Structure formats: structure tokens, C-alpha cells
Amino acid sequence: MFGPGDSTFGPGDVRFFDRLAPLYDFVMPGADPEVLADALGVATGPVRRVIDVGGGSGRAAALPAGLDADGPVVVDASAGMLARARERGFGAVRGDAARLPVHSNAVDAAVIVDALHHFPDVSGTLAELRRTIRPGGVVVIREFDPSHPLGRVLAVGERAIGMDSAFVTPAALRDALEATGFETAVPDDGFMYTVVGRVPDSEDASR
Template sequence: MRWDVRAFDLFAPMYDLLMPPADDLALRKGFAVAERDLDRILEVGGGSGRVARTVGATVVDPSRGMLRRARTKQLETVQASATDLPHPDGSADAVFVVDALHHFPDPERCLEEMARVLAPGGVLVVTEFDRSTRLGRALEAAETAVRFDSTFYTAAELETMIEAAGLDLRPIEYGFETTVAGVATGA
């Protein structure tokens, strides 16, 4: 188990108290580029469900402590790593990751897995801190200082990874918190 997962298990009881409320405007803009109705939504790396509850998503996370918190919000949860999602091909209308991709092992593999579970016309939305911004560099340094195994990305790197996962790129918002979407193609 990665240090990040153990740390989030320990941090779970205080997570919602210390984290700012979820701002889901960029997420909703990302959902708007989908080419299908969004009934089956997964939040991968969803932790305590602070974002999932705003859109009615199922929380997928490897941290038992975080999933316990999500269940207190009456959210459906699945304990799994983003590198090996237990969902069938084409079983989700939308998948999203908010401020968590930098914690994922093998992010390219994770994005491929998220693309795999998307139905045609479904959308993947990723909101991540851009390491090329001043705040992004500060956050990267802070997470390194607390020994998180984090890898932050620029907007261009996120776009490249989403396209490499086989999705049709749809840029949404840029800045410290960058949001990029990809739509699943195919019949």
C-alpha cells in the first residue's frame, strides 16, 4: 500500500473539516460536453465523497477510512485502485477525478482504465492542480515535504495523457486548478 493511502486512512476523520467545500462549476462544465445522458457517474479517487455528493456519484477509492466517511453521506462506495477498476467496459456515463490524479500510481494506466469503463459519448473530467503555476509549485513542494508520493502535471501534460487514453479532448478551464475533459468515441 502506498504511503498516500495509509495517510488518507489516518486523515479521513478530519478531511472534510480541513478541506474547502467542493466547487463543482468546472466539473459541471466538463459534464456538459458529454454526448449522452449522465446517469451512471463514478468519482475515482473520491475519498470522503465531498464532491461526489454534489453530483450523485459512486465513490471509488483505495482508502477504507475515506470510504467510511463517504458512506456516512449515504454514498455508494467501491474500494478499488484506479489502475484496476472493477467496473465492466462501457458501464459508466461519466467518470471524474478532482484534485487526486497527482496521487495515482501510473496515471496513464489509470486514465486508460477510466476511459475503458466509459460508454460511447461518455465523458472523463479531470480537475488537477497545474504545477506550472506559482500555487501549483508551492503545493508540489508542500506535498513533497510531507512525503506524499505525488506527481503534478501541467495542463498540456494532462491534455496529452487524456488523448493518449483514446479520448476526444475537450479543454474546460485553465489556471491553478485546471479542468480537462475527454469524450469516449465509438459506437
């Protein structure tokens, strides 16, 4: 379920997003700041160091007002999308979500908004998030539910235009996060749902 497949655009659909980058911010809505704020609030301690994984132009990097955070850093495989993120004033690093260019225990939180289904190696991504997020930190994943009627339409539509999308249900994502060592919660569900994974405060708790 979490493996790569055949597509027109290639693993991660990078070529598609390189082409779309100049128009992306005009056709895609921003992330819901209230949802992100509530989910990031699950973390123990302050949330200052944040990475937006697969963040493209930085839609989700514009974090909620009042969050005690440094400037979030966007990590993405698309050079075109990262150029847009830099234009918007965000830190931007080109990298593979399954091999994050981040030190272990180096970030307080990661967000992945409307991007996980494009990642060729979801299991590897979750393992990297577990490595890079410090104890008590969180990953917030916003995704589309393929078991929802609108989710089924979206999945068919992305396949029809040649994307290599692999959507997962909230239950499957929660299971995968827990198998990787996260404590989990699903604060909202529906067509677009949120799963929060929290690294235990004590590393020993997950061993």
C-alpha cells in the same frame, strides 16, 4: 513522469488519507458544482451512472443539482475515506484506479478531483477510464498545475510531508488522454485547472 516514486506514506498516499479521514471534510473545500456541471455537459446523452475515482469522502460525488444522475459511486483505495463516504450516503467501493472494479462501457462519466497526482499509475488509470466509460461519455479531471507559482509551492509542500505526489500540467494531461483515445478540452486553467476527456461517439473513430 507518470511512474511511482518513494514516499513516507506509500503508493497513493493511502496511509495518510486513512489517518486524515475523520477531519478531511472539515479541512478541504468541496468541488465547484458549476465547473463540474459544465464539464459533464460535454457528454453525449444523459449522465446517470457516475463514478468518483479517488473520491475519498465523496467531496466531488455531491454532483450539481439538477443533474439527471443516479447516486454516484466513490471508488478509492482508502478504507477510512470510504467509511466517510458511506456515512454521507454515497455508494462506496474500495479499488485501485488502475484496475477499476467496473464493467466495460458501464458508466456515463467519471470525475477525478484533486486526486490524480496521488495515483501511482496514471497511464493505467486513463486506460481503465477509457475502458469503463461508454461512447459519448466523459471523464472530468480537476488538478493543480505544477507550472503555476502556487502549484510549485504545493508540489514542494506535499513532498516535504512525505507524499508521493506527481503533478502534471494541463498540456501533459491532455496529451496523455488523447494518446489513450479521448477527445479533449481544457475549459479552464490556472492554479487549479480542468481537463475533459470524451470517448468518441463511435468506437471506430478512435481506432
